[in-house]
Amino acid sequence: MTPVPSASSASAAPSASAATSAHHTDSASSAASAPPAIRCRALTKRYKDVLAVDGLDLDVPSGECFGLLGPNGAGKTTTVEMIEGLVAPDSGTVEILGLHWGRDAIALRERLGVALQETRLAERLKVIEVIRLFRSFYRAGHDPEEILDLVELREKRDTWVDKLSGGQKQRLAIACALVGNPDVLFLDEPTTGLDPQSRRALWDVVEEFKSRGGTVVLTTHYMEEAERLCERVAVMDHGRIIALGSPRELIASLGADHVVEFALGSGAEPLPEAELVALPGVESARRDGPRYTLTVTEPHRAIPALMGELERHGGEMTELLTHHATLEDLFLSLTGRHLRDT
Amino acid sequence: MMNYLLPLKELTLARFREQLRQPEVLFWVFAFPLLLAVALGLAFRNRPPDVIHVAVESGPRAEALVADLKAAGGFAASVLSPEVASEELRTGQVALVVVPGDSLVYRYDPTRSESRLARIATDDALQQALGRRNPRATADHIVTERGARYIDFLIPGLLGLNLMSTGMWGLGYAVVDARRRKLMKRLLASPMRRSQYLLSFIAARLVILAPEVIVLLGFAALAFGVPVRGSILSLAVVVVLGAMCFAGLGLLTASRAQTVEAVSGLMNLVMLPMWVLSGVFFSSAKFPAAMQPFIRVLPLTALNDALRGIMLQGASLASLAAPIGICVVWGSVSFAVALRTFRWI
Ligand SMILES: Nc1ncnc2c1ncn2[C@@H]1O[C@H](COP(=O)(O)OP(=O)(O)OP(=O)(O)O)[C@@H](O)[C@H]1O
Ligand SMILES: [Mg+2]
Numbered sequence: 189m190t191p192v193p194s195a196s197s198a199s200a201a202p203s204a205s206a207a208t209s210a211h212h213t214d215s216a217s218s219a220a221s222a223p224p225a226i227r228c229r230a231l232t233k234r235y236k237d238v239l240a241v242d243g244l245d246l247d248v249p250s251g252e253c254f255g256l257l258g259p260n261g262a263g264k265t266t267t268v269e270m271i272e273g274l275v276a277p278d279s280g281t282v283e284i285l286g287l288h289w290g291r292d293a294i295a296l297r298e299r300l301g302v303a304l305q306e307t308r309l310a311e312r313l314k315v316i317e318v319i320r321l322f323r324s325f326y327r328a329g330h331d332p333e334e335i336l337d338l339v340e341l342r343e344k345r346d347t348w349v350d351k352l353s354g355g356q357k358q359r360l361a362i363a364c365a366l367v368g369n370p371d372v373l374f375l376d377e378p379t380t381g382l383d384p385q386s387r388r389a390l391w392d393v394v395e396e397f398k399s400r401g402g403t404v405v406l407t408t409h410y411m412e413e414a415e416r417l418c419e420r421v422a423v424m425d426h427g428r429i430i431a432l433g434s435p436r437e438l439i440a441s442l443g444a445d446h447v448v449e450f451a452l453g454s455g456a457e458p459l460p461e462a463e464l465v466a467l468p469g470v471e472s473a474r475r476d477g478p479r480y481t482l483t484v485t486e487p488h489r490a491i492p493a494l495m496g497e498l499e500r501h502g503g504e505m506t507e508l509l510t511h512h513a514t515l516e517d518l519f520l521s522l523t524g525r526h527l528r529d530t
Numbered sequence: 531m532m533n534y535l536l537p538l539k540e541l542t543l544a545r546f547r548e549q550l551r552q553p554e555v556l557f558w559v560f561a562f563p564l565l566l567a568v569a570l571g572l573a574f575r576n577r578p579p580d581v582i583h584v585a586v587e588s589g590p591r592a593e594a595l596v597a598d599l600k601a602a603g604g605f606a607a608s609v610l611s612p613e614v615a616s617e618e619l620r621t622g623q624v625a626l627v628v629v630p631g632d633s634l635v636y637r638y639d640p641t642r643s644e645s646r647l648a649r650i651a652t653d654d655a656l657q658q659a660l661g662r663r664n665p666r667a668t669a670d671h672i673v674t675e676r677g678a679r680y681i682d683f684l685i686p687g688l689l690g691l692n693l694m695s696t697g698m699w700g701l702g703y704a705v706v707d708a709r710r711r712k713l714m715k716r717l718l719a720s721p722m723r724r725s726q727y728l729l730s731f732i733a734a735r736l737v738i739l740a741p742e743v744i745v746l747l748g749f750a751a752l753a754f755g756v757p758v759r760g761s762i763l764s765l766a767v768v769v770v771l772g773a774m775c776f777a778g779l780g781l782l783t784a785s786r787a788q789t790v791e792a793v794s795g796l797m798n799l800v801m802l803p804m805w806v807l808s809g810v811f812f813s814s815a816k817f818p819a820a821m822q823p824f825i826r827v828l829p830l831t832a833l834n835d836a837l838r839g840i841m842l843q844g845a846s847l848a849s850l851a852a853p854i855g856i857c858v859v860w861g862s863v864s865f866a867v868a869l870r871t872f873r874w875i
Contacts (some may be wrong), residue, residue, distance in 0.1 A: 239868040272719055274875060294721055307713040312551040313544055324540040327533065348551075348866035368720065 220409045223286035225250040225372050225403035233278035233427075240266040242427035243280070248420075250285075250371075253394070253404040256374035257515060257527065258424035264407040265305050267424070268376050271405070272302055285371060285392075298326060301370030303361040305377050315341055318349060319363050326368030339363045340392055355386030356390060362393060372403045379413060391417060411515040423519055430522050439513045441462040444471040444483035447517050449509040450491060456503030467493040470498050474521070478506075481520070483513060537722055541730030545704070546737055558699070559738065563692045563746050570753055570811070574680040581606045582648045584623040585615040592630045595656065602655035626652055682757070685750040686837035688811035689743065690772065694804065694830050697776030698797055701731050702784035706793040711761060715875045724874065732777055739773050759844030760843060767847060768840060771854060772833040776860035779829065782864040785872045804830035832856035 215474045226248040233241040248254040252393040256264045269275040271282050273289040273296065274425070282289060287296050309318050336342050339359040344352060346464060352360065358378055365373055375394070379387040387410075394417055408414055414421045415435040419507045423431040423438070429440055452459070456478070464473035464482060469490035471483045487510055498505055520526060538742035549555045573786075584599060584607040586592045592609045599605040610618065615627045619637065621677035625648035629635035634656065708714045719726060750756035758765060783800055787793035807814060807821075815824060825831050830855035838846035839853075847854065 272594055274715060275721055291673050297719070297721040302716070304712055304719070306712060307716040309713060310544060310548055312548045317544065317547065321719060324537045325722040327721075364716075398566045445554070483794075502680070 190353070211216040223250075224248060225252070225285060226254075227281075227283040228267075228271065229281045231267065231270055232278045233263075233270060233275065233281065234278055235260065239427050240260055240448075241270065241277075244427070244429060245424070246271075246429075248403060248405060250403050251398075251401055252420060253398055253406060255418035255421040257409070257411075257414055257421055257519070258409040258422055259409075259519075263427040264424055265376055267305075267405060268374055268405060272300065272374055273297075276405070298328075298368065299371045301365035301368060301373040303358075303365040303373075303378055308362060309349050309360065309364070312348055314346050314348060315352070316345045318360060322364040323367045325445075329368040330366065332367060335363045335367050338366065338396065340389060354486045355382045355389075357388065358382060358386070359393070362390065363510060366393075366397065370402065372405070373397055375404065375406045377407055377409070379408065379410065387413070400527050406528055407521070414515055421515065423515070425523055429431065429520065434446050435515060438515060438518050442471070442483050442518055442521060444485045445513055446484040446487045447511055447513050448482040448484050448494070449479065449507070450482075450494070450505055451507040453504035454478065455504045457501065459497070459501060459503070463495075463497065467497060469493070471523070481517075483517070483521070484510075534723070534726065535735060537732055538726045538733065541722075541726060542733040542737070545730055545734035548704075549700070549734070549738060556699075557869065559692070559742055560745050563688050564749055567681075567688055567746070567750060568753070570684055571681045574684075580644075582626075582627060582651055583607075583624040584626050584652055585610045585618055585647060586628045587615050589630040595628060595630055595634075598659035599652065599655055602659065604651070605655065618827065628652060628656075634812045634836075648830060665778045679754075681750070682842055683813070683838070684811065685747070685754070685756045686841050687834050689746055689769075690808070690830055690834040690837055691810045692742065692746065692807070693739075693833065696738070696778045697735060697773050698780035698801060700735060700738070700782065700794050701777050701780035702787075702797055703790065704731065705784040706787050706790055709787075709873065710789060718874055728781070728869075732774070733783070735773055735777050736770070739769065743769050756841070758841050760840035760846070764845075764847045765837075765840050768833070768836045768850070768854065768857075771857050771861070772829075773817075774828050774870045775833070775857040775864075778861040778864035778868065781872075782868040785868040788873070797826050802826050809829070809834050827856055829857055829860040832860075 224247050226246060226273075228244060228246040229246040231241055231246070232239075238261075244263075244267060246267075256267065258264050269279045270280075271284065273282070273293060278511060284296055285299060289296065313321070316332060316336065319335055323329050323335075330338075336345055339362055341356060341359055341363065344356060349357065349360065356396050362375065362378060365375070373394075378388050378394075382390070391413070394406070396403060398417075404417070406414075406417060407442045418435065420432065420434050421438060422429045431441070433441070457478065458475065461473040461475055465469055466482065466492055469484055469486035469488075470493075471485055473483075482490065491508075491510070516526070540625075582605050584605055586595050586599075586607055586609050588609050588611055596607045596609055599607040612629075615624070616637075618624045618640075619627050622642075625638065625642065625645045629637065629639040634653075636649050636652070638649055640646055647659075705714075708717075714727075718724070747758065748755070751758070779800065780797075783796045784793050787796060804810075807817065807825050808828050810830070811827075812824050814822075814831055835856070836850045836853040839850050
């Protein structure tokens with residue numbers, strides 16, 4: 189049986205130090221001259237009995253879109269807000285664009301764009317008034333009318349904020365983050381609760397920002413989002429990074445590209461995991477009650493073999509699902525838990 | 531300089547727009563004090579002098595006594611049987627019963643002030659009619675002057691009350707609301723300065739202040755003829771100082787609260803004693819002497835004293851140094867403490 193990558197092996201393979209420069213040649217070359225967009229060392233934050241962030245190291249090269257993934261309470265927001273200078277770390281250092289919060293706070297604020305996980309902007313202001321308000325804080329930046337077009341809120345220009353839909357409010361929050369023409373953009377769960385269409389519209393905005401050389405730090409629960417937008421992803425759990433690398437690398441660390449999930453009908457004898465791993469093309473197997481998850485290199489060989497095995501074993505298959513391995517599968521294999529607990 | 535003022539202007543505009551777009555704010559700031567002024571003005575309007583109701587028990591010369599009283603003027607008198615007269619005295623329809631005879635007997639309840647008045651007035655009128663000689667001639671000079679009526683007392687008090695509630699609620703509620711929505715946190719993530727944020731509240735307060743004061747005082751002048759005897763400039767100075775003083779107190783009350791409920795409780799705790807003690811609806815002199823030093827130093831008492839001094843007595847700013855000083859101290863101390871304790875995130 190191929191061992192499921194544990195926390196230690198994950199950080200050994202695509203580790204923090206290797207991942208800053210190894211696979212991303214364009215940013216690696218610029219990283220040599222310019223300071224990294226973000227560098228954190230041993231960041232720690234404790235809330236009473238919760239260790240929200242536990243000695244976190246992070247490097248994000250300039251021009252990268254970096255994703256923070258993890259279940260509720262993993263410490264993503266706390267991490268991001270410490271980097272944004274909104275939450276004071278108990279210990280550790282943060283350096284952004286070569287600047288520090290203690291010395292260069294005002295200069296830094298000019299260069300960051302922030303969308304918090306949850307902000308309810310002034311209800312009774314019009315969309316354009318809110319954008320203009322935020323524009324007034326920055327020395328340089330975009331024309332509020334242009335930003336309106338960028339986030340596709342032109343039609344809502346003169347609508348009160350409290351009359352906007354959830355997705356439109358999120359887009360307004362991003363408009364406020366973009367209007368000062370930031371070098372680094374922080375988006376804390378920008379698409380949570382949005383329908384697929386609004387989500388894709390937001391992705392377009394982020395990609396447009398990236399295409400102009402901006403650095404992005406994004407937290408999300410959505411794997412597709414991280415896979416689509418991020419060059420690198422850190423998977424967080426209990427305040428630590430348990431895996432770090434490009435989405436491809438991380439999925440590859442599962443040892444197989446595909447995932448086969450199936451369930452047996454009630455009353456069936458459990459299938460031993462060892463027997464499943466012995467099947468051709470199967471890399472690992474995990475059982476959770478009547479449900480089985482296999483990571484598989486060659487589904488066209490593994491699935492017929494699985495069917496044959498079931499025939500011999502005797503038992504009814506009630507479900508069969510196969511898909512490309514995702515970060516969700518990685519998280520499951522790292523922690524034994526699903527990213528989004530339902 | 532422009533870099534500092536532009537965000538301040540935008541923040542103030544935002545704050546101002548938010549207020550104008552909230553009908554309930556407009557009601558409490560503009561309509562409520564007017565309604566209060568009208569209601570209290572009607573309830574305590576100055577009535578023509580009351581007629582004194584007197585019963586004369588039937589008996590010898592009863593009719594003559596009634597005629598004497600009617601001739602004296604200001605009395606409504608009639609002859610009644612002793613039973614009916616007693617009944618009417620008991621139910622308050624008459625203030626006094628006169629029992630005719632060689633010596634006149636007055637029956638009344640001395641704890642009713644109208645009865646005591648009736649006793650004096652009736653005796654005076656009857657003795658006069660029976661031929662009393664006054665040792666010295668007297669003359670009455672009737673005065674009902676603007677500035678001495680209840681409404682004149684009330685309007686400056688209502689103005690002070692309004693400055694207090696608008697200042698405290700306006701700032702306190704908005705600050706806590708922004709904190710709760712994390713709007714404050716979001717603003718802090720931008721290059722906005724904290725001082726710009728706080729100053730925008732002061733600026734927006736000053737913008738609303740002018741119409742607020744003009745509406746109330748204009749209405750009082752037109753509807754009730756309430757005067758402003760002192761200089762408009764002095765009045766403006768006191769109004770602005772008062773508004774700033776309560777803006778400071780509002781900021782202090784809201785400096786740490788995280789929920790609207792918490793701040794509401796605190797606000798009421800601060801404001802309620804002043805509603806009662808600070809001489810808004812009736813003079814604070816009615817409270818026991820032992821409480822006076824405490825009442826005097828309350829900011830609303832000081833503001834009301836200064837407003838009344840200017841509006842009713844035409845006092846100068848210099849002569850109001852004490853109450854103005856109290857407002858300034860309250861305002862600056864609360865601002866200073868609020869800035870130190872303010873919870874930004
Ligand atoms: N202000 C706070 N006071 C006390 N505990 C806090 C505070 N903020 C966060 N925590 C705790 O710290 C831990 C990490 O929280 P954080 O908000 O960083 O998680 P998250 O990864 O962003 O979660 P989510 O996906 O739900 O947004 C949680 O256990 C949370 O309860
Ligand atoms: Mg979060």
